[in-house]
Amino acid sequence: MGIFGKSVEGTLMKNLTSKTITPQHPSHKERNMKIHHVLFTCMLICFLSTPSIAQESKTPRHAVNLPRGEAANLPFSDAVMVGNTLYISGRGGIDFKTMKTPDEPKDEAKLMLDGFKSLLAQAEMTMDDLVSVTVYCPDLSLYKVFNEVYRTYFTKDFPSRAFVGSGPLLFGMRFEMQAIAVK
Numbered sequence: 452m453g454i455f456g457k458s459v460e461g462t463l464m465k466n467l468t469s470k471t472i473t474p475q476h477p478s479h480k481e482r483n484m485k486i487h488h489v490l491f492t493c494m495l496i497c498f499l500s501t502p503s504i505a506q507e508s509k510t511p512r513h514a515v516n517l518p519r520g521e522a523a524n525l526p527f528s529d530a531v532m533v534g535n536t537l538y539i540s541g542r543g544g545i546d547f548k549t550m551k552t553p554d555e556p557k558d559e560a561k562l563m564l565d566g567f568k569s570l571l572a573q574a575e576m577t578m579d580d581l582v583s584v585t586v587y588c589p590d591l592s593l594y595k596v597f598n599e600v601y602r603t604y605f606t607k608d609f610p611s612r613a614f615v616g617s618g619p620l621l622f623g624m625r626f627e628m629q630a631i632a633v634k
Contacts (some may be wrong), residue, residue, distance in 0.1 A: 452503045481529050515574045517566070519547045529570055535634040537574050541587070543624035555627050556593050560600040563626055568604065571632060580632040581610040587617040587627040597626060 486577055514528035516535065525575070530539040544563035545552050553559045568578055586597065602609075620627050 459468060480587050483562050515570060517570055517573060518519065532574055534581070537576060537580075537632040537634075539567065539630045539632065541627045541629040542570070543620060543627045544623070545624055550622055552622065552624050556596050557600055560597050563628060564600065565606050567628065567630065574632070576632050576634060578604045579607045580634060581630050582633050583631045584610050584612040585629050586612065586614045587612065587620060588625060589617050589619055590625060591616045593625055 510533050512531055512533040515530040517529055527540050530537050544559035577613055
């Protein structure tokens with residue numbers, strides 16, 4: 452008697468031996484192998500002879516930069532144009548010659564927004580092409596002061612915007628803004 456008992460082993464053996472298994476005719480196997488080989492070869496030739504999908508769909512991109520003085524060696528572009536969309540890096544109201552911000556928050560906001568305006572002009576765009584803006588500010592009490600300056604830079608609808616309370620910004624800036632513009 453086996454480990455499963457006589458009746459279980461007998462049933463298994465009966466089921467296994469009662470099935471008729473017809474071996475495939477050798478000519479059918481050879482024909483199927485040839486068909487698979489031809490299909491594989493065709494697919495390989497097609498794959499190797501056409502540019503990859505990623506290369507065909509890759510949209511050209513180029514950097515857009517303004518003169519930065521001492522900050523010229525920073526490891527990022529001011530903006531990158533991909534198709535008709537401009538992705539603008541965070542910018543602040545800092546004088547790149549002195550690496551300092553103006554004393555007054557309004558002047559700093561104006562300097563920052565003038566920088567955005569110049570960068571957009573470099574890409575043949577305007578402030579009205581902005582579609583999304585994020586402003587970082589370590590002092591949320593400057594919200595009203597910022598808005599007084601900000602609203603004067605647009606002639607059409609305002610872009611979507613977030614005004615985010617942040618930790619300290621580089622170089623003692625009060626505002627930093629990043630944005631996306633579309634032609």
